[in-house]
Amino acid sequence: MAKPRVKVPKTAKAGEIIQIKTLISHKMENGLRKDKKTGKPIPRKIISDFVAKFNGKDVFKAKLHGGISANPYLAFDAKVPASGEFEFTWTEDTGKTWTAKKSITVG
Amino acid sequence: MADNIHLEIVDRRDFVLGASAVAALATLTTLGSTEALAKADWNAELKALIGDVKPATGKVSLELPEIAENGNTVPFSVTADSPMTASDHVKELHVFATGNPIAHVVSLYFTPESGKATATSRMRLGKTQDVVAVAVMSDGKAYMGKRQVKVTIGGCGG
Numbered sequence: 001m002a003k004p005r006v007k008v009p010k011t012a013k014a015g016e017i018i019q020i021k022t023l024i025s026h027k028m029e030n031g032l033r034k035d036k037k038t039g040k041p042i043p044r045k046i047i048s049d050f051v052a053k054f055n056g057k058d059v060f061k062a063k064l065h066g067g068i069s070a071n072p073y074l075a076f077d078a079k080v081p082a083s084g085e086f087e088f089t090w091t092e093d094t095g096k097t098w099t100a101k102k103s104i105t106v107g
Numbered sequence: 108m109a110d111n112i113h114l115e116i117v118d119r120r121d122f123v124l125g126a127s128a129v130a131a132l133a134t135l136t137t138l139g140s141t142e143a144l145a146k147a148d149w150n151a152e153l154k155a156l157i158g159d160v161k162p163a164t165g166k167v168s169l170e171l172p173e174i175a176e177n178g179n180t181v182p183f184s185v186t187a188d189s190p191m192t193a194s195d196h197v198k199e200l201h202v203f204a205t206g207n208p209i210a211h212v213v214s215l216y217f218t219p220e221s222g223k224a225t226a227t228s229r230m231r232l233g234k235t236q237d238v239v240a241v242a243v244m245s246d247g248k249a250y251m252g253k254r255q256v257k258v259t260i261g262g263c264g265g
Contacts, residue, residue: 017222030231032208032263059220067204067212069180069229069262076215079191079222 002026002047006088008102012080020052021075024090024098030066047072049091055084082106149203149210153241156201156214160249167200167242167252178232178262185215186225187242187250197224199243206236208263232256233263 007021024047031044050062050072059078078086083106090098170184187197200215217224224242232238235257242250 030209030263054220057220058218060218060226061216062226063214063216065211065213066209067207067230069231073227073229075227077221077223077225079220081220 002090002092002098004088004090004098004100006086006100006102008086008104011105011107014106015079015081017077017079018104019075019077020086021073022050022052022088022100023071023073025071026090026092028064028066028068028070028072032066044093046093047090048093049089050074051089051091052076052078053087053089054078054080055082056087059086080104080106149205149239152211153201153203156199157241157243157249160243160247162241162249162251164251166250167240169238169240169252169254171238171254171256174257174259175232176259178234178258178260180229180262181232181256181258182227182229183238184225184227185240185252186223187240189224189242189244191217191219191222191224193219194245196221196245197242198245200224200226201241201243202230203239203241204230204232204236205239207231207233212238231262232258233261234258 002024004024009018012018026047029042029045031041033042034040035042046066047064051058052060060076062074064072083104086102088100166188168186171181175181185200185202187200189195189197196219197217202212203210204212212230213228215226238254238256240252
């Protein structure tokens with residue numbers, strides 16, 4: 001269901017601050033909505049954690065709650081010291097994870 | 108016969124009116140108490156995150172639409188001013204929608220490698236309210252920024 005999409009520039013100058021845009025399709029069911037037929041609350045199921053790493057080192061992290069809209073979009077900055085690979089991980093509160101990787105060349 | 112029906116309708120309307128007035132009063136009083144609850148809640152949630160530090164106003168800016176037509180997806184950007192060096196950077200940025208049933212929207216964790224303490228996302232807003240962002244710096248100091256958003260259609264389910 002959930003499919004991550006990431007936008008990272010292909011190249012950058014050494015030490016340049018770049019913008020990274022991420023999007024994952026997910027309902028972000030916040031546990032407050034009720035089933036219209038049964039009247040029972042729909043259990044909470046959200047992406048609760050996001051981590052962005054560059055060459056294995058943490059760059060940016062986010063803890064998401066029910067107040068984040070469905071299909072959570074996250075854009076943030078990162079400083080690129082050298083060529084390498086970004087790794088992005090989304091974790092659902094059920095423990096399920098999704099990852100995406102993007103390489104960047106410094107030249 | 109016609110008179111009878113007419114009377115009956117009036118009676119029922121009176122009854123419905125009376126009942127809705129009572130219901131309105133009831134929602135008014137419960138609204139009042141949940142509002143107080145929500146206010147207490149976000150302060151408590153903030154305290155649980157940053158401890159007893161009192162955030163000073165400034166350094167944190169929030170970008171949000173003045174009027175959000177659809178509370179289900181309200182775009183927002185938060186930025187905290189900082190040189191983002193190893194010794195002086197923004198560590199955490201917590202965002203609260205003070206009028207939501209669950210006020211805590213997102214916590215962002217930065218490193219000097221972030222380059223700039225900024226993030227953009229989309230949030231749900233239940234009603235017209237203040238959105239607050241609190242930044243915690245590497246030296247332990249905290250700063251706060253606030254923006255009011257008018258919401259036309261709430262987006263919290265219910």
